[in-house]
Amino acid sequence: MRLILDIAVTHLVHRKRQTLVSVLGVAMGVGFFIAMAAMMQGFQRYFVSKIIDVSPHIIMKDEFRTPPRQPVEQRYANGAVRLLNVRPRDERRGIKNGMVVIDAIARQPGVAVAPTLAGQIFLRYGTKDVSATLYGIEPDLERRVTFLEQDLIAGSLNGLHTTANGIILGSGLAEKIGASLGDSLSIISPAGVILKMKIVAIFRSGVTAKDNYESFALLKKAQILQDRANVINQIRIRLSDINQAAALARSLEARYDYRTESWEETNKNVLGIFVIQNGIMYSTVSAILIVAAFGIFNIITTVIHEKERDIAILKSIGFNEDAIRGIFLLEGLAVGVIGTMIGWVLGYGLTELLASVRFSVEGFVKSEGFVLYYTFKHYLIAGSFAMVASLAASYLPARKAAAVNPVDIIRGGV
Amino acid sequence: MNRKPLIEARDVTRVLPGPVPVTLVWDINLTVRQGEFIAIVGASGSGKSSLLYLLGLLDVPTLGAIFFEGANTTELNREAQAKMRLAHLGFVxxxxxxxxEFTALGNVMIPMRKKGALGEAEIEREARALLAEFGMEEYAHRLPEELSGGERQRVAIARALANRPALILADEPTGNLDSKNAQQVFDIFKRMAEKNGQTVVVVTHETHLARQTHRQVQLLDGRIAANG
Incomplete structure (x- = not known):
């Protein structure tokens, strides 16, 4: 109703400073939320997209989640049998019939598969020894499974074919040993094989752990180095729909028994940190908005205290309790709405400011500034939170105002 | 005068509860007819104002009931009582x-805007007419703090009359006015009763003003001591 709005607005306009403080409180809560959310979610999304781009979506490894059941346990599944000091059999490691498995998986639609032999190596260059992981790959299959080729900053993937003993290093790794494109280094494997290899390409994925510790060579060379002819120990899979990863990983593991991890599982530590991060963000912003809500509570309580006579006279004129309550709820709502709108502008400004900040940091991923994520959702969440806070903050005093007994006030005034 | 009763108090008692209950009015029976101009007089603390608030539905009797145009208002809920005040009662x-924060004009317009029976333009015209009736036309756009005591009281009366109430209740309306302004206020009330047929109940302790009304009800310690 117009009249109630008029009275509410009049109250606020006549106490400009207090209103301004309350409005700014809400605005800051909303603004900070938007900026923080843009920053956090920006980083998280950037990180996830990096993971998805750089690594395979699913990795099948030559290990088992649970050790194989012993014959006696199979025979007496429910019997009171206890086996102690079982020595695992020395098996030839690697995925059995790896190429057959790959062919079978590749037949599914929307799936690209590549074989890999992963193993530890030492790089020796000059006086430096650095350990790294070497992945033996088939370049033609690999380029369909990871973005290795796109991440190359020098050389090319085909170098593996054209050079007799080619190796691709991560940029961090190359820096550590102080070698660059075209240099030859000694590669020493745990099996005792030493190969002279030439750097044919250098990649930078932006994920620090990869850039500092990974290297790639042809599958054949890796097998020679590790002395494991015709063995593969990882099957790397890329999907056209990443949301299928967890389900496909589960079904592959059920079928082949090998430990099969989707990207969510491989990175669950980091994804877990994100949950905590979001929790911290939401509680910080809630705290700001709760303080803002106290501001609203304060201004409306003061107005009501000062306006008791007005409330009494309005009641004697015939304003019912709903109308009185409505006036003060509207005041809270007005502070909330105006605060939210200023907060939106503030939030937009803050994100722009953050976007212009430049720095270089190496954490999980390498980045040169804040990666920001803009979405209307943040504006909506912040706005509705502010609205709920301001309504809740004005509801209590408004209820008290509605309960004012005009006779008490008028009698007191005489 | 043989007009029909507008408001009646029947066996009305009002006790303020508390550790020591205070009896404000005791067993009041009072009938006010349409077009009557009456004064409730008595020493301070005799229950004059309390009776007025009961008649104005601002307070609810502990015992007995208030009847407006023959209908029991004590049974109504607060919502309905607020509606009755808006439609039929005016307070000074x-x-x-x-x-x-509102101008003289704005103040007079509030009850009409709350009632919502007229359009904004009509409300403003009505409000201006009311102010003009009390010689306050040229002060329409002044804030209350820019008016003198007498002027403010005239604006307050104009506001009380805004919805053309059947019953006007005034609680010491001249308490803060000099004798000239006080006389003016009483003249206004008298005119409303005699010309417009509105009923006016005034609480006052100024006997020379009370004598100008049609009837004086004398209260003593919460009871009616004299009526007539």
């Missing part, structure tokens, strides 16, 4: 109780 208090 010792302190003007104007809303300080």
């Amino acid at each position: 208090f010792q302190f003007h109780f104007l809303l300080p």
